[in-house]
Amino acid sequence: MTLETVLLVAAALFAVGLYGAISxxxxxxxxxxxxxxxxxxxxxxGAMWWFLAPDPTGQVLLLVVLAAMTVEMAxxxxxxxLVHRHRNSDMTDxxxxxxx
Amino acid sequence: xxxxxxxxxxxxxxxxSAVLVFVVDSMARATYALAVSFVAVGFALVLLQQNYVGxxxxxxxxxxxxxxxxxxxxxxGMNPALMPMSMVHGKRAxxxxxxxxxxxxxxxxxxxxxxxxxxxxxxxVTAALGEALMGRQMLVMVVISPVMVATIVGxxxxxxxxxRYDRFGDDLRRRPARDPQRGGxxx
Numbered sequence: 001m002t003l004e005t006v007l008l009v010a011a012a013l014f015a016v017g018l019y020g021a022i023s024x025x026x027x028x029x030x031x032x033x034x035x036x037x038x039x040x041x042x043x044x045x046g047a048m049w050w051f052l053a054p055d056p057t058g059q060v061l062l063l064v065v066l067a068a069m070t071v072e073m074a075x076x077x078x079x080x081x082l083v084h085r086h087r088n089s090d091m092t093d094x095x096x097x098x099x100x
Numbered sequence: 101x102x103x104x105x106x107x108x109x110x111x112x113x114x115x116x117s118a119v120l121v122f123v124v125d126s127m128a129r130a131t132y133a134l135a136v137s138f139v140a141v142g143f144a145l146v147l148l149q150q151n152y153v154g155x156x157x158x159x160x161x162x163x164x165x166x167x168x169x170x171x172x173x174x175x176x177g178m179n180p181a182l183m184p185m186s187m188v189h190g191k192r193a194x195x196x197x198x199x200x201x202x203x204x205x206x207x208x209x210x211x212x213x214x215x216x217x218x219x220x221x222x223x224x225v226t227a228a229l230g231e232a233l234m235g236r237q238m239l240v241m242v243v244i245s246p247v248m249v250a251t252i253v254g255x256x257x258x259x260x261x262x263x264r265y266d267r268f269g270d271d272l273r274r275r276p277a278r279d280p281q282r283g284g285x286x287x
Contacts, residue, residue: 001107001147007209009111009144013137015202016118023194024122025187028172032134035164036118042157043114043141050148052214054221056232060240062153063233066160067244071251073164077171078258085261090175093189 006047013040025091027080031073038069107147114140122188127172135165152226 013036020033042065049058083095113136120133138161145154188194222228233241257263267277276282 001104003214004209005111006107006144006148008206009115011202011205011209012115013118013141014205015198016115016122018201019194019198020122022197023188023191025189026127026175028127028168028175029122029130029187032121032130032168035134036121036137039114039118039138039141042153043144046145046148046150046153049150050221051217053218054149054225055219056222056225056228057237059150059153059225059229060232060237062150063156064240064244066153066156067248070160070164071247073167074251074255075258077167078255080171080175081259084175091187 003047003051006051007044010040010044010047013037013043025093027076027083027090027092027095030092031076031080034072034076035069038065038072041065042069103147107144110140110144110147113137114144128169131165131169131172134168135162138162138165149221149225152229 017033017036017038017040020036021030022033024030024033042062045058045062045065049055049062080090084090087094089095115137117133117136117140121130121137124130124133139158142154142158142161145157148154264272267279268274269278
């Protein structure tokens with residue numbers, strides 16, 4: 001286990017998440033793609049912390065990433081609820097404009 | 101050696117289950133696959149000596165996936181485990197973009213001349229993190245807290261069916277309130 005190998009795994013996770021975020025049509029599945037991407041960021045940041053500068057400050061950054069992930073989920077579900085309420089749909093293609 | 105084997109098992113598990121999220125034909129299975137991916141990354145963090153962050157990741161993501169399953173049932177209006185489906189658009193372009201992203205990020209990981217490790221980890225990493233959060237890094241948590249509160253308020257405002265503006269008008273002066281059903285004393 002070296003920094004390069006962990007970063008490679010994180011890159012693979014990020015790419016998979018990016019594919020999902022771009023290709024999926026259901027809002028919840030798009031959010032799953034974003035989650036996988038943040039998952040990759042957590043792994044990469046953890047590896048950077050351990051292999052480059054194992055100072056507690058780096059771990060605080062990881063907690064910030066986890067908090068960002070929570071915010072993304074909460075707001076994403078709220079927007080999904082709003083879209084579903086107004087358009088009776090959970091597909092991204094039906095939410096391409098801001099007008100009601 | 102054992103750590104290496106453990107890491108590779110977790111790495112393969114994390115990436116394979118992340119791929120499964122977008123391959124399996126039911127949303128319930130996709131949720132489980134995503135949960136497995138998160139748990140694998142959480143344990144990989146534990147291998148990187150970040151016990152606290154790793155365990156928090158595992159616990160938080162398992163709960164999040166449970167919430168996600170509830171949302172799926174809400175929005176799909178069916179049992180997600182029984183309804184095969186594939187809903188994608190621009191699949192070829194998405195594959196190309198994600199492949200290019202992997203190549204760029206992978207090349208960066210392999211070609212960059214990473215600096216040598218600076219400093220040594222504290223004997224008890226979790227205790228050091230706790231002391232940092234309660235000391236030098238407290239400002240970070242102080243900033244995150246209002247963001248969390250704003251998220252709660254924003255989430256409720258967005259998701260609420262009817263708010264006080266629907267009832268009392270934009271200037272909040274309309275009396276009686278416009279309610280779907282009249283009721284209550286004195287309305």
